[in-house]
Amino acid sequence: MPKFRTALRTLATAGLCLAASLPAFAAPEILRVHHFLPTGSTAHAKFITPWCAKIEAESAGELKCQIFPSMQLGGSPAQLIDQARDGVADIVWTLPGYSAGRFPIVEVFELPFMISTAQATSRAVWDFVQAHDRKEFEAVHPIAFHVHGPGHFFMVKKPVASLDDIKGTKLRAPTRLTNLMLASLGASPVGMPVPQVPEALSKGVIDGAILPYEVVPAIKGHELTKYASEGDPKFAGIYTTVFVFAMNKARYASLPEKLRKVIDANSGADTSAWIGKVYDEADGPARKKLADNGNTINTLPSAELEKWKAASSSVAEQWTKDVSAKGADGARLLEAARALIADHSR
Structure with missing residues (x-):
């Protein structure tokens, strides 16, 4: 019996030594x-x-x-x-x-x-x-x-084919500047995060929303709207976030x-x-989902978008004034942003 206890103590000591020699595995x-x-x-x-x-x-x-x-x-x-x-x-x-x-x-x-x-x-x-x-x-x-990717218009009752189609509509926008852009185009902007868009569409709180294609399936926008109006892909995107x-x-x-x-x-x-x-x-497959659902998709030509660009030019002017009033050089920052986009788009 004493020999057995001695053997157990020897094994226990050996086990402790082995454990001490192994690397410690920290929790992730x-x-x-x-x-x-x-x-x-x-x-x-x-x-x-x-x-x-x-x-x-x-x-x-x-x-x-x-x-x-x-x-x-x-x-x-x-x-x-x-x-x-x-x-x-x-x-x-x-x-x-x-x-x-x-x-x-x-x-x-x-x-x-x-x-x-x-x-x-x-x-x-x-x-x-x-x-x-x-x-x-x-x-x-x-x-x-x-x-x-470039944002587009997703409408419940009628498509957007010109500036006249935007005037007076209640449109969801995600941010301050997109609200200003929609207002400059004649819409009544309604600011809200994207998770609130489905309920707002289904209850008629808004007539449509500006969104990128990729997010539309995730919020069932292809089921809640009937018309998509996209910008000419050769033209700069209408907006992004x-x-x-x-x-x-x-x-x-x-x-x-x-x-x-x-x-x-x-x-x-x-x-x-x-x-x-x-x-x-992600935009391509999402666009296809709208098409497969039977939604109408129309493309705004560059000539029409030039009118939109002119109509919304006041937004850049307002932003430049706002940041300059806070001590920044708005004109220089705008030029820097445009130059970086152009440089990385080559």
């Missing part, structure tokens, strides 16, 4: 990612989920995401940027424009007829913020900035250096351009 860093669209959306399925899978693979499983779509952590889309600032979520995806007047400089990309492709314009936004607009986003750690993918600064700083490097490798201009490309590629 779980990043809570919060956004406002459903799981079937382009953002969730084709950008956020693949991004999370990529950082998990590149960190050998030491970084993992827990994604909360459709505002599952509470709050409203407009509050997401503060949730990243305050640590309610570790990473958020949202529109700066949902907080009207708070991010006035980056709004320059939401002026009428600015966008070429989402890929080129998204890279331009990243570069612009690094050069001219870091202060607006200093409360968070930006991972990427991007835009969606800026998005930010941002992380809580303290959470980023708390990561080990090797994991911060993984985040860094999946941030910046290339990541922004990749997200933009995802949105460019």
